[in-house]
Structure formats: C-alpha cells, structure tokens
Amino acid sequence: MTHKEVSFMPYVTVKMLEGRTEEQKKELVEKVTEAVKETTGAKEEAIVVFIEEMSKNHYAVGGKRLSDQ
Amino acid sequence: MTHKEVSFMPYVTVKMLEGRTEEQKKELVEKVTEAVKETTGAKEEAIVVFIEEMSKNHYAVGGKRLSDQ
Amino acid sequence: MTHKEVSFMPYVTVKMLEGRTEEQKKELVEKVTEAVKETTGAKEEAIVVFIEEMSKNHYAVGGKRLSDQ
Amino acid sequence: MTHKEVSFMPYVTVKMLEGRTEEQKKELVEKVTEAVKETTGAKEEAIVVFIEEMSKNHYAVGGKRLSDQ
Amino acid sequence: MTHKEVSFMPYVTVKMLEGRTEEQKKELVEKVTEAVKETTGAKEEAIVVFIEEMSKNHYAVGGKRLSDQ
Amino acid sequence: MTHKEVSFMPYVTVKMLEGRTEEQKKELVEKVTEAVKETTGAKEEAIVVFIEEMSKNHYAVGGKRLSDQ
Numbered sequence: 001m002t003h004k005e006v007s008f009m010p011y012v013t014v015k016m017l018e019g020r021t022e023e024q025k026k027e028l029v030e031k032v033t034e035a036v037k038e039t040t041g042a043k044e045e046a047i048v049v050f051i052e053e054m055s056k057n058h059y060a061v062g063g064k065r066l067s068d069q
Numbered sequence: 070m071t072h073k074e075v076s077f078m079p080y081v082t083v084k085m086l087e088g089r090t091e092e093q094k095k096e097l098v099e100k101v102t103e104a105v106k107e108t109t110g111a112k113e114e115a116i117v118v119f120i121e122e123m124s125k126n127h128y129a130v131g132g133k134r135l136s137d138q
Numbered sequence: 139m140t141h142k143e144v145s146f147m148p149y150v151t152v153k154m155l156e157g158r159t160e161e162q163k164k165e166l167v168e169k170v171t172e173a174v175k176e177t178t179g180a181k182e183e184a185i186v187v188f189i190e191e192m193s194k195n196h197y198a199v200g201g202k203r204l205s206d207q
Numbered sequence: 208m209t210h211k212e213v214s215f216m217p218y219v220t221v222k223m224l225e226g227r228t229e230e231q232k233k234e235l236v237e238k239v240t241e242a243v244k245e246t247t248g249a250k251e252e253a254i255v256v257f258i259e260e261m262s263k264n265h266y267a268v269g270g271k272r273l274s275d276q
Numbered sequence: 277m278t279h280k281e282v283s284f285m286p287y288v289t290v291k292m293l294e295g296r297t298e299e300q301k302k303e304l305v306e307k308v309t310e311a312v313k314e315t316t317g318a319k320e321e322a323i324v325v326f327i328e329e330m331s332k333n334h335y336a337v338g339g340k341r342l343s344d345q
Numbered sequence: 346m347t348h349k350e351v352s353f354m355p356y357v358t359v360k361m362l363e364g365r366t367e368e369q370k371k372e373l374v375e376k377v378t379e380a381v382k383e384t385t386g387a388k389e390e391a392i393v394v395f396i397e398e399m400s401k402n403h404y405a406v407g408g409k410r411l412s413d414q
Contacts (some may be wrong), residue, residue: 015188022343029336032108048335049080061186114268118270126395130393132379153217154215160268172242173241205298233413257405
C-alpha cells in the first residue's frame with residue numbers, strides 16, 4: 001500500500017450479544033464496511049471490522065444482567 | 070423499552086484518524102446504524118455508535134508512526 | 139426515553155480474571171450501577187455494565203503471566 | 208505485592224459524556240472501587256478505574272449523534 | 277508501592293488471531309514488557325499486558341472475514 | 346498483501362499517562378513492534394500500534410485518582 005492509503009485505516013468494533021448466525025455476521029461486516037467506505041473515503045481494503053460477542057450473564061442494563069431477567 | 074428490545078443492543082465503535090468533517094461523521098453513524106439494523110435485526114433506537122479519533126503521533130503501522138513518515 | 143435521559147448513558151466495563159461466581163457477578167453489576175447512579179446523576183435504566191473475563195495465560199504483570207507464576 | 212494480591216486486579220472503565228465535575232469524578236471512582244471491592248473480594252489497592260469521556264458529536268443512539276439532536 | 281511508581285503504569289493490550297502457542301505468548305509478554313520498560317521509564321513490575329484472541333469468523337479486512345476467504 | 350500476510354495482523358494498544366515525549370513514543374512503537382514481530386511471526390508491516398493517553402484525573406488506583414494524591 002502507498003503511504004496515502006495506509007494513513008487512513010478505520011477500525012470498527014461491533015460488540016453484541018452472542019446468537020447471530022454466521023450468515024448474519026458475514027453480511028454485517030460487508031454492509032458495515034460499505035457504510036464506512038462510502039462516508040469516510042477510506043479504501044475498502046483498509047477497513048477492518050472486529051466482532052465481539054457477549055453472553056447474557058456478562059451484560060447488564062439498569063443493574064440487571066440479561067441472564068437474571 | 071420492552072425486555073425484548075433491550076436484549077439486543079449492538080455497540081459499534083469506529084476508531085479512525087482525526088480529520089473527518091462533522092458532515093462525514095454524521096453520515097457515518099447514520100449509514101453504519103442502518104447496516105447494523107439490516108443485518109442483525111436490532112431495533113434502530115437500540116444501536117449505539119461511538120467515534121474514537123486518533124492523532125498521527127499515536128498510530129503506527131510497521132513500527133512507524135504516521136507523524137514520522 | 140426523552141432526549142435528556144438518552145443524553146447521559148454511562149457504559150461501564152469491568153475486566154477481571156475468570157473465577158467469580160454468578161452470584162458475585164450479579165451483585166457486582168448491581169452495586170456498580172448503584173455507585174454510578176449516585177455519583178453521576180444518570181438514570182438507573184440508562185447505565186450499562188459489561189463484564190469481560192481474562193484467563194491466567196492472557197494476563198501478565200511485570201512481564202510474567204499469572205499462569206507462569 | 209504478594210502473588211495472591213497481584214492475581215486478582217479488576218480494571219474498570221467508565222465511559223461517559225463529558226461534563227461531570229471533578230468532584231463527581233472523584234466520588235465516582237471512590238464509590239465504584241468500593242462496589243467492586245465488596246462484591247469480588249479484590250483488595251482495594253488492586254482496583255484500577257479509568258474514566259473515558261465522549262463528546263456529543265462522537266456518540267450516537269439510533270443513528271443520530273447527540274450533537275445533531 | 278510508592279506514589280511515584282503508581283503514577284506511571286502502562287497497560288498494553290495485544291489483540292491477535294488465536295493460534296499462537298503458550299510458549300509464544302509467554303515470550304510475547306516478556307519482550308513487550310521489556311520494550312515498554314526501556315522506552316518509557318516505567319518500572320517492570322508496573323507494566324501490565326493483556327492478550328485478546330480473535331477467531332477467524334470475527335475478524336474482517338476489506339469487508340471479508342478471514343473465515344470466508 | 347497476500348492472503349497469508351493479511352491473516353495475522355496483531356493490534357497493540359498502549360494505554361499510559363500523558364507526559365511521554367515524542368521521542369519516547371517513537372521508540373516505544375519501534376521496540377514494541379520489534380518485540381511482537383520476533384515472538385509471533387507476524388510481518389513487521391502488518392503490526393499496528395495505538396497509543397492512548399490518560400490524564401491524572403481520569404485514572405485511579407485504590408479508589409484515589411492520581412490528581413487527588
């Protein structure tokens with residue numbers, strides 16, 4: 001890659017509950033990458049997406065874990 | 070929000086070099102939110118996007134900071 | 139939620155070694171949420187807590203992983 | 208520190224909108240540290256708290272940044 | 277620890293694909309800790325390293341997950 | 346980059362108190378990159394380092410912010 005391309009590489013992290021299918025995750029990274037490319041001017045090959053999954057006992061809203069609801 | 074809606078809230082973080090305009094950031098969060106909604110089934114109002122900006126002296130590829138190139 | 143409530147949603151991440159019981163984690167998120175509510179003025183239902191667990195081979199202090207001690 | 212103390216050090220990150228006063232932040236880390244100590248059995252001196260502040264143009268719910276509302 | 281030592285504790289996170297051996301991870305944290313110590317002046321015992329592993333279906337470059345290539 | 350090279354890209358984040366000089370940061374990313382390359386087998390040009398700085402009022406050990414000590 002040239003200097004210019006290297007100089008703008010967006011890193012996207014999607015944190016969500018486990019349970020999405022592989023097909024959903026595949027489409028998720030495709031569509032999110034497209035959205036970032038269109039709006040920031042980054043080259044597609046420079047856009048990185050990480051998926052992070054949470055389990056229901058490690059995620060709480062309002063002091064209550066999803067696993068306790 | 071009902072239980073069901075609360076139970077799937079994706080959190081998206083976009084980390085990128087500083088320099089994008091407010092208009093670009095506005096469109097970025099709109100398009101990324103749309104992409105996440107379409108592919109994961111999350112409700113739009115439950116999708117959260119954070120932008121994190123880096124400066125060129127705090128980001129290195131191949132051992133070289135962008136500010137040193 | 140109204141605009142005002144949405145505008146202050148603290149996100150808390152607790153990163154710790156695996157091994158805490160479900161009861162400990164349940165109380166952890168309750169007490170931490172209470173602490174954030176009391177001190178920041180955030181609405182309880184707007185406070186989000188994530189737990190992230192580490193294993194002993196992925197955590198080092200002073201150059202030594204806990205699994206190597 | 209002895210081995211035992213080192214082996215359980217929770218790291219807490221509180222991510223929130225800028226605007227809290229120094230007094231609020233001071234109390235926030237005190238109360239959160241106390242909550243983590245009580246519920247996990249960690250020694251007080253081993254508990255670390257980071258505060259991360261966001262600006263309104265870098266935080267969006269439902270595809271809309273707070274600065275655009 | 278004295279005040280001075282506490283006041284500069286670097287936290288290093290290495291995020292990488294799963295698959296490195298325990299021996300590689302052991303050396304990784306040793307060498308990274310040494311590098312941080314030499315260049316920042318931090319005390320060795322104050323340097324913390326976290327390893328975070330990703331699977332190939334949770335990591336994408338250019339809109340394509342490694343598991344789809 | 347070929348597929349093989351893309352498939353192992355470590356991302357290193359160094360979180361530390363503000364105050365290091367540009368020269369220290371420059372050496373830090375060089376040495377850390379070298380350490381990761383030697384121990385993981387990653388290509389140098391695929392290693393990414395981010396620096397994140399904290400201020401003393403946003404960092405607490407034992408319930409006390411550095412700015413309050």
